[in-house]
Amino acid sequence: MAGPLEQFEIHRIGAPLEVAGLDISFNNAAAYMIAVAGLLTAFVMLGTRRQALVPGRLQSMVEMSYEFVAGMVRDNIGSHGRSFFPFVFSLFMFVLTANVMGLLPYAFTVTSHLAVTFAFAICIFFAVVLIGLVRNGLSFFSLFMPSGTPWILAPLIVAIEVFSFLVRPVTLSVRLFANMTAGHILLKVFAGFIVSLGAGGGVMAALGVLPFAMIVAFQALELLVAVAHAYVFALLTCVYLKDAVDVAH
Amino acid sequence: MRLDRARGRFYVAPASAGSGETAGPATCVWASGFGKRVTSDDDDSRPGGFDERLRKARAARRDPLAADDPGAQADSDLALGLRVGLEIVAGVAVGGFLGYWADRWLGTSPWLMIVFVLFGFAGGVKNVLQTAARASAAADTAARASETGKTDATDDAGGAKPSERD
Structure with a gap:
C-alpha cells in the first residue's frame, strides 16, 4: 500500500533534460501546472465567448470570479489597485484551481510543494519592493519608520519593522503549503485505515465504516480549506501591494 | 376576471379594475411573477414603476474596480x-x-x-x-x-x- 507521503513525489515525464547541471526534466508537477493554466484559460475564454446581457451558467461563474477579485482588490489596495487586478486575478484563480484540482482522487497538488508557493511568495515580495521603490523612490523606506516614532526608539522600531517585512514571504508561502500538505496527509492516513481494517475481515471490516465517514467529512473540510487559503493568499498579496503603492504612514 | 398580458407576463386583472375605486392588488398566477402582487395600474412610467426601478438598479450597478466607494468589508x-x-x-x-x-x-x-x-x-x-x-x-x-x-x-x-x- 502506498505511504501517505507518496502523493507528493515528483516523477519525471519523458526524456531526462539537464541544463548546466540542473535537472529541468518535465515532471508531474509541471504537467499539473500546465493543466491548471489551460483549464483556467478555457474557463475564462469559454465563459466570455458570448457576452450575453443575461449571463448563462458559465458566464455567471466567470463574472462572479471577476467581481469577487475586483472587490478584494478595490477594498484592499484602493484607487491604485486597478493596475494590479490582472495579476491578483491570475494568482487567485491559479491557486484556487490548483488547490481544488488536488482534491480529485489520483491528482497531484501543485500547491503542496513549498518550492511552488515560496516561488510565488518571493516574486510577490520582490514585486512589492520594486514597485514601491519605483513609485515612491527612497521614501518607500519610510515604511519601516512609522510616523510619530520617538527618536530614542527608532533603531529598535526599524529593526522590528524590517523583520516583520522579511517574514512576509515565509508566512505567505508556508501557510498555503502546510495546510495543503497536512490536509492531504490526513486524508491519505484515514484512507489507509479503511484498507487495513478491510483486510482484517469480519468485525474489523465493519469498523472500516468509521474512517470512511471521517474521510467524507474531511473531504468537505479540505474543500473549504482549499478555497479559503486561495482567498487568504490573494488577500495578503493585496495587502502587501498596498504598502508598495502608498507608503503614507 | 380576465387574463391580461403586459410585457410578456400574464396576470389576473382585479375584478374592480373598471370601476377604479378599489383597485387593490391581485395575485399573479402566471409566468415569471407567479404569486406576486401586481396592480392593474402597473404603469412603466409612474413613480415606483418599471422605469424607476430600472434606473435605480442601473445606478446601484457600479464598476467593481471603481475606488470611490471604500466598501468596508470585514474579512471573514x-x-x-x-x-x-x-x-x-x-x-x-x-x-x-x-x-x-x-x-x-x-x-x-x-x-x-x-x-x-x-x-x-x-x-x-x-x-x-x-x-x-x-x-x-x-x-x-x-x-x-x-x-x-x-x-x-x-x-x-x-x-x-x-x-x-x-
Whole structure:
C-alpha cells in the first residue's frame, strides 16, 4: 500500500533534460501546472465567448470570479489597485484551481510543494519592493519608520519593522503549503485505515465504516480549506501591494 | 376576471379594475411573477414603476474596480484566524535563520542569532497586532455602516491608520 507521503513525489515525464547541471526534466508537477493554466484559460475564454446581457451558467461563474477579485482588490489596495487586478486575478484563480484540482482522487497538488508557493511568495515580495521603490523612490523606506516614532526608539522600531517585512514571504508561502500538505496527509492516513481494517475481515471490516465517514467529512473540510487559503493568499498579496503603492504612514 | 398580458407576463386583472375605486392588488398566477402582487395600474412610467426601478438598479450597478466607494468589508473570521496563527512562529524562524548565517559570516556566534530571534519574534507579534487592529477597524466601520444604513465614505478600511501601528 502506498505511504501517505507518496502523493507528493515528483516523477519525471519523458526524456531526462539537464541544463548546466540542473535537472529541468518535465515532471508531474509541471504537467499539473500546465493543466491548471489551460483549464483556467478555457474557463475564462469559454465563459466570455458570448457576452450575453443575461449571463448563462458559465458566464455567471466567470463574472462572479471577476467581481469577487475586483472587490478584494478595490477594498484592499484602493484607487491604485486597478493596475494590479490582472495579476491578483491570475494568482487567485491559479491557486484556487490548483488547490481544488488536488482534491480529485489520483491528482497531484501543485500547491503542496513549498518550492511552488515560496516561488510565488518571493516574486510577490520582490514585486512589492520594486514597485514601491519605483513609485515612491527612497521614501518607500519610510515604511519601516512609522510616523510619530520617538527618536530614542527608532533603531529598535526599524529593526522590528524590517523583520516583520522579511517574514512576509515565509508566512505567505508556508501557510498555503502546510495546510495543503497536512490536509492531504490526513486524508491519505484515514484512507489507509479503511484498507487495513478491510483486510482484517469480519468485525474489523465493519469498523472500516468509521474512517470512511471521517474521510467524507474531511473531504468537505479540505474543500473549504482549499478555497479559503486561495482567498487568504490573494488577500495578503493585496495587502502587501498596498504598502508598495502608498507608503503614507 | 380576465387574463391580461403586459410585457410578456400574464396576470389576473382585479375584478374592480373598471370601476377604479378599489383597485387593490391581485395575485399573479402566471409566468415569471407567479404569486406576486401586481396592480392593474402597473404603469412603466409612474413613480415606483418599471422605469424607476430600472434606473435605480442601473445606478446601484457600479464598476467593481471603481475606488470611490471604500466598501468596508470585514474579512471573514476564518480568513483572519488562518492568517495570524503562523506569524509568530515564522518570525522566530526567519530571525533564527538570518541570525545563524550572519553569525557564520561575521564569526560572532551566537550573539546575532539571539538578537535576531528576538527581533523576529517582535516582528511576528507586530504583524499579529496589525492584522487584529485592521480587522477590528474594518468590523467597526462595517457595524457603523449597517447602523446608519449607508457606507461610511470617510474611512478606508483597507489601510491601517498610523495610530494602529506600534
